[in-house]
Amino acid sequence: MSDTGPRSVKTTKTSLELVRAIRDSDGATLSDLAGQLELAKSTVHNHLHTLVEEGFLVREGDTYHVGLQFLPFGKHARDRNPRYVTARRRVYALAEKTGNEADFIVEENGRAYSLEYAIGESSRRGLSESGPFRAGNRFYMHNCASGKAMLASMPESRVREIIERWGLPATTDRTVTDETALFDELEAIRSRGYAINNEELIEGYRSIGAAVTSPDGEVVGAFSIGGPTYRMAVDESTSEEIGHLLRDEIEALEAELF
Incomplete structure (x- = not known):
């Protein structure tokens, strides 16, 4: 046939x-x-x-x-979902509140795309507006905080579909490349409410992310706060503080959206 x-x-x-x-x-x-x-x-x-x-x-x-x-196509893709427009506005507030880098990332076809990126005023010195999560960049889901946060909010069947299509490639020696280890980490993310990227995407860069979901469980996207390792700690106290800040911002956003 x-x-x-x-x-x-x-x-x-x-x-x-x-x-x-x-x-x-x-x-x-x-x-x-x-x-x-x-x-x-x-x-x-x-x-x-x-x-x-x-x-x-x-x-x-x-x-x-x-x-x-290409500009009108990119603008249309970024603005076609009104939820994305509302969420993107909050990236700048997160950057200023923490003094670090902030972004809003969504999933499409099993990959993570950055829709908005901002740098807190206190962190601008020595940094450009074209950091690793600048708008338009695409990533794998398993090695960035926002991606892992979104995976943790998805059904297991969807996560397995993404792994089957894209695999678990390593971008640093800290990247999780074992499927069992990834699912264990996703369970931990669900338990604490946020994900941690400790130099798994880029050496010298850390971030903490949390997912935005609708009342019926649809994953809208995720916010993350990050920065260079010399400025961004991921110890338990700092992670909890940023995790709570993200959750507060996300709860306010979800109340506005839904």
């Missing part, structure tokens, strides 16, 4: 790979892209020409950059 299910379109995937490569490199030439993706220059040229023509890329000399045509 022939497979009649949907299949990936190779040309579309190639165009998307080129866009990602250009974004990640902060601009790239045709030769750079052909070498990086192991494609013929003629193939790369055709894709680039089409993307420039449609406004999704711009060419500056021999270098291609991501175009502004």
Whole structure:
């Protein structure tokens, strides 16, 4: 019997790979892209020409950059859910209350996406507005505090679906890569009400996160507070303090949303 299910379109995937490569490199030439993706220059040229023509890329000399045509799509994706708009406003208050970095992250297709990111005034010195959780960044669920908090609020069947699709890849030597260990940690998160990321995503970075849920148990997203290890402790006292702050903010948000 022939497979009649949907299949990936190779040309579309190639165009998307080129866009990602250009974004990640902060601009790239045709030769750079052909070498990086192991494609013929003629193939790369055709894709680039089409993307420039449609406004999704711009060419500056021999270098291609991501175009502004993506902006309305990103804005639409971030604003299409009114709950997200309401939640994002609270990120700045959390950053100022703690003096650390704060973010609001949601799950889509089994991955975590940062929708809003802010730095507390007392922590701005020496930091940029493009930290690890800046808006638009994508992460695995199992190695960041917000991701783990959301996993802990999901049915086990959904968690297993996410693991089956994306695995449990290590990004540092502290990342949990064993399925049994992850489920044990998710149980601990449910018990205390918040998740801890102790250099599991990025070396030298810690965070504490808690999930936002609807009355029927739907996971809306998660907030987290984090920062460099020299400024962000995850001892029991500090974790409890930040965990309570997150829960208070989330309870106020849930009351406003539902």
